[in-house]
Amino acid sequence: xxxxxxxLSLELSFWTMLILLPVGIFLGRHLAWxxxxxxxxxEALLTLPLVLPPTVxxxxxxxxxxxxxxxxxxxxxxxxxxxxxxxxxxxxxxLIFNLPFAxxxxxxxxxxxxxEVREAARCCGLxxxxxxxxxxxxxxxxxxxxxxxLTFAHTLGEFGVVLMVGGSIxxxxxxxxxxxxxxxxxxxxxxxxxxxxxxxxxxxAAISLSYFATSRLGKRHEHV
Amino acid sequence: MSxxxxxxxxxxxxxxxxxxxxxxxxxxxxxxxPSGSGKSTLLRSIAGLYxxxxxxxxxxxxxxFDSARGINMPTAARRVGMVFQNFAxxxxxxxLDNIAEAMLDYPKAERQERARSWLDRVHLAGLDKRLxxxxxxxxxxxxxxxxxxxxxxxxxxxDEPFSAVDRSTRESLYHELAELRQVLNMPVILVTHDLDxxxxxxxxxxxxxxxxxxxxxxxxxxxAAPKSAEVAKLMGMRNVFTGTVVRxxxxxxxxxxxxxxxxxxxxxDFEAGTEIFWAMPTAGVLLMPSRSRESETLDNEIPVRxxxxxxxxxQYRVTLQVGADRVTMNVPRHIAQRYALAEDQQLSVRLxxxxxxxxxxxx
Numbered sequence: 243x244x245x246x247x248x249x250l251s252l253e254l255s256f257w258t259m260l261i262l263l264p265v266g267i268f269l270g271r272h273l274a275w276x277x278x279x280x281x282x283x284x285e286a287l288l289t290l291p292l293v294l295p296p297t298v299x300x301x302x303x304x305x306x307x308x309x310x311x312x313x314x315x316x317x318x319x320x321x322x323x324x325x326x327x328x329x330x331x332x333x334x335x336x337l338i339f340n341l342p343f344a345x346x347x348x349x350x351x352x353x354x355x356x357x358e359v360r361e362a363a364r365c366c367g368l369x370x371x372x373x374x375x376x377x378x379x380x381x382x383x384x385x386x387x388x389x390x391x392l393t394f395a396h397t398l399g400e401f402g403v404v405l406m407v408g409g410s411i412x413x414x415x416x417x418x419x420x421x422x423x424x425x426x427x428x429x430x431x432x433x434x435x436x437x438x439x440x441x442x443x444x445x446x447a448a449i450s451l452s453y454f455a456t457s458r459l460g461k462r463h464e465h466v
Numbered sequence: 467m468s469x470x471x472x473x474x475x476x477x478x479x480x481x482x483x484x485x486x487x488x489x490x491x492x493x494x495x496x497x498x499x500p501s502g503s504g505k506s507t508l509l510r511s512i513a514g515l516y517x518x519x520x521x522x523x524x525x526x527x528x529x530x531f532d533s534a535r536g537i538n539m540p541t542a543a544r545r546v547g548m549v550f551q552n553f554a555x556x557x558x559x560x561x562l563d564n565i566a567e568a569m570l571d572y573p574k575a576e577r578q579e580r581a582r583s584w585l586d587r588v589h590l591a592g593l594d595k596r597l598x599x600x601x602x603x604x605x606x607x608x609x610x611x612x613x614x615x616x617x618x619x620x621x622x623x624x625d626e627p628f629s630a631v632d633r634s635t636r637e638s639l640y641h642e643l644a645e646l647r648q649v650l651n652m653p654v655i656l657v658t659h660d661l662d663x664x665x666x667x668x669x670x671x672x673x674x675x676x677x678x679x680x681x682x683x684x685x686x687x688x689x690a691a692p693k694s695a696e697v698a699k700l701m702g703m704r705n706v707f708t709g710t711v712v713r714x715x716x717x718x719x720x721x722x723x724x725x726x727x728x729x730x731x732x733x734x735d736f737e738a739g740t741e742i743f744w745a746m747p748t749a750g751v752l753l754m755p756s757r758s759r760e761s762e763t764l765d766n767e768i769p770v771r772x773x774x775x776x777x778x779x780x781q782y783r784v785t786l787q788v789g790a791d792r793v794t795m796n797v798p799r800h801i802a803q804r805y806a807l808a809e810d811q812q813l814s815v816r817l818x819x820x821x822x823x824x825x826x827x828x829x
Contacts, residue, residue, distance in 0.1 A: 358554035361515050364541040365548040366568040366617060376567070380558050 243436050246413050247421035255397040258336045259390050262344040266389055270348030291339040300406025303335045332408040332415050339403050343392040351385020384455040395448035471621050471653040475521030481507050483518055483677040489653035496656045496664035499674035505657045509623050513548050514541035526620040547614030548623040552630050553606045555598040561609045562594035568617040584612040604635035622654045628663060640666060661702050673700050691823050695743040704794040705746045711736045718764055724789035728766045730822035743825040750821035751795035764819025772811045
């Protein structure tokens, strides 16, 4: 059992989830309620990581973050270390390939709030921040929770992108999914089985929580 | 002129608007028109939920919107109480909290107490912990009204507030609103497409079509003297026809309608020979034979043929063929039975000339 890989995976999942929470709320809410000309293009781009092979996405991210790319060079000049094959680089990649998992459920949740209800809140004299905190977030929270859980579980299990961008540096970029692959390559099926079981249990729990939250959302929006 | 609500808006697109309304404190003004006539847009403009292209909205001495001066006060600052068509209660908050949410000006401790007294006033005492989905349609509507009033608004806006409840609930809500309005001292604007509802609840009605306020007057005035054939038709008047002014006598005017000459209320402002629209309420058509002599009243006896008889509750709506036109009258069921009215029957009716109103034919 590779504890450091599990710890790394959990850390990566946690930070991805935490950073995508405000991003998802802002973008999901914006996409749910505003109409703009390039909306379908933006939505398509945000969905792209869902259909793109992870190796393809990973390849482009690697090129974009590599030591010779402008992004990679800028990062190196500020932080004094390489972006690709580092935890930070892995986190950036993770944020990008998780965008659809975070944004879509949140967008659906905000879309389910009737326009009249938001307008009623404005007529009641509520400030935009109070409307967000008192009306919108409580109504959308099952969707938000569902998005977070999906993001968490998905990051935990991602393999292709992580391998392309991060490689398999112990304690830095070797996540549990990579570690399982390494163990199998080394004919250590026992360790691979243990880690697979751990991942299975965590993922199962996460998805159950997500479905539970979604069904709560459905109930909340039933009228009369 | 700082009293009440003044609105004057114009725009060509996306929704055409050419509206002027004024509503005094304590007055109920109904905005009436077919769907798509812009009545909800006017209401949303007052609330600041819609921004029209040009015009002015003033309420209680404050300028809420003035396109010329670039003023557009945000909704939250306008102090409007709005009751939405589907009530728009906050689904996750209890009845009490829904109302308390509109009273953020008061300290937190006081809100609950005040919200509870509002629940009492709308006859919902004891239901304070219920969520909106645990309330009936009528109860939800009352919470919505209480929430709107708890805001202590400068104008109360009602957007088709009775369309989402069943008929019997609506009747009792009418009574409650009529009671409540005795104590309300702000302008009340009611949007509805239901003429009966408007007639029942409003002091004055503003008739709208395609964003334009055509005429504003009391329901009685609108029915007796619509400004145009368009207003008459929007007021639900069925008997609107064309005719020609023949001459004016000292006490009445005479108009030609097909082959008939009708003696009608004096309308000296139309010159003889002018083509006009004329309108008459269904109550202007009488079935019974005249006992008084024709010369003493403005009754006009006309031979007709019954085309259709439609049973509507306690009365029949009877359509009569007169020349090329069809006249509608309402006959109570028992009268229709006594006279043995039947389709295709030939008979004479009296058109009461004093109920006939003449209107210009617009170019």
